[in-house]
Amino acid sequence: GENVEQHPSTLSVQEGDSAVIKCTYSDSASNYFPWYKQELGKRPQLIIDIRSNVGEKKDQRIAVTLNKTAKHFSLHITETQPEDSAVYFCAASFGNEKLTFGTGTRLTIIP
Amino acid sequence: GAGVSQSPSNKVTEKGKDVELRCDPISGHTALYWYRQRLGQGLEFLIYFQGNSAPDKSGLPSDRFSAERTGESVSTLTIQRTQQEDSAVYLCASSSRLGGGYEQYFGPGTRLTVT
Numbered sequence: 001g002e003n004v005e006q007h008p009s010t011l012s013v014q015e016g017d018s019a020v021i022k023c024t025y026s027d028s029a030s031n032y033f034p035w036y037k038q039e040l041g042k043r044p045q046l047i048i049d050i051r052s053n054v055g056e057k058k059d060q061r062i063a064v065t066l067n068k069t070a071k072h073f074s075l076h077i078t079e080t081q082p083e084d085s086a087v088y089f090c091a092a093s094f095g096n097e098k099l100t101f102g103t104g105t106r107l108t109i110i111p
Numbered sequence: 112g113a114g115v116s117q118s119p120s121n122k123v124t125e126k127g128k129d130v131e132l133r134c135d136p137i138s139g140h141t142a143l144y145w146y147r148q149r150l151g152q153g154l155e156f157l158i159y160f161q162g163n164s165a166p167d168k169s170g171l172p173s174d175r176f177s178a179e180r181t182g183e184s185v186s187t188l189t190i191q192r193t194q195q196e197d198s199a200v201y202l203c204a205s206s207s208r209l210g211g212g213y214e215q216y217f218g219p220g221t222r223l224t225v226t
Contacts, residue, residue, distance in 0.1 A: 032213045043217040101154040
């Protein structure tokens with residue numbers, strides 16, 4: 001089955017700086033890679049996703065890049081703000097089959 | 112419109128008792144998923160329903176866990192003879208294949224505490 005590894009497990013950045021979280025996956029058949037943000041005590045919410053026919057996708061301050069050959073994808077957050085503090089999960093799936101999640105990155109934005 | 116709902120929001124039960132957790136997916140969503148999240152941990156896949164297909168039960172940790180879904184609506188996750196290690200938040204999600212969408216929408220979860 002699919003295996004997703006995520007690094008780092010914790011990340012602290014100064015407000016205004018950029019944050020990068022990286023994930024690798026094992027199943028070359030996976031073609032859908034979402035990123036979820038989970039604030040303390042809240043449900044996970046999708047913030048951006050990418051499909052395997054695209055190498056990069058951007059939405060305002062967040063972007064995701066995908067390298068199918070190397071089987072890794074990354075989340076980039078620019079101009080970080082305090083409200084970006086949360087746990088971020090990457091995931092992989094084949095279509096809308098079950099998601100295999102990474103172990104999460106706790107991002108802390110230092111004011 | 113209404114999102115995914117789950118009940119109860121919190122459940123405290125004694126070790127050895129059975130519990131039932133309920134999930135109401137977004138209307139029209141054909142796919143429904145259950146995940147488990149232990150404190151400070153990631154999301155662990157449990158079971159997946161897609162329309163009338165046989166469910167993918169590959170994530171259920173033991174035969175004490177089972178789930179049912181009525182058509183394309185409500186699902187219940189049942190844990191028999193609960194153990195302390197079952198304590199976690201149980202999250203339900205649903206998604207629709209319409210328009211090629213893959214996004215999974217999560218419910219608020221049920222926090223299960225086994226004493």
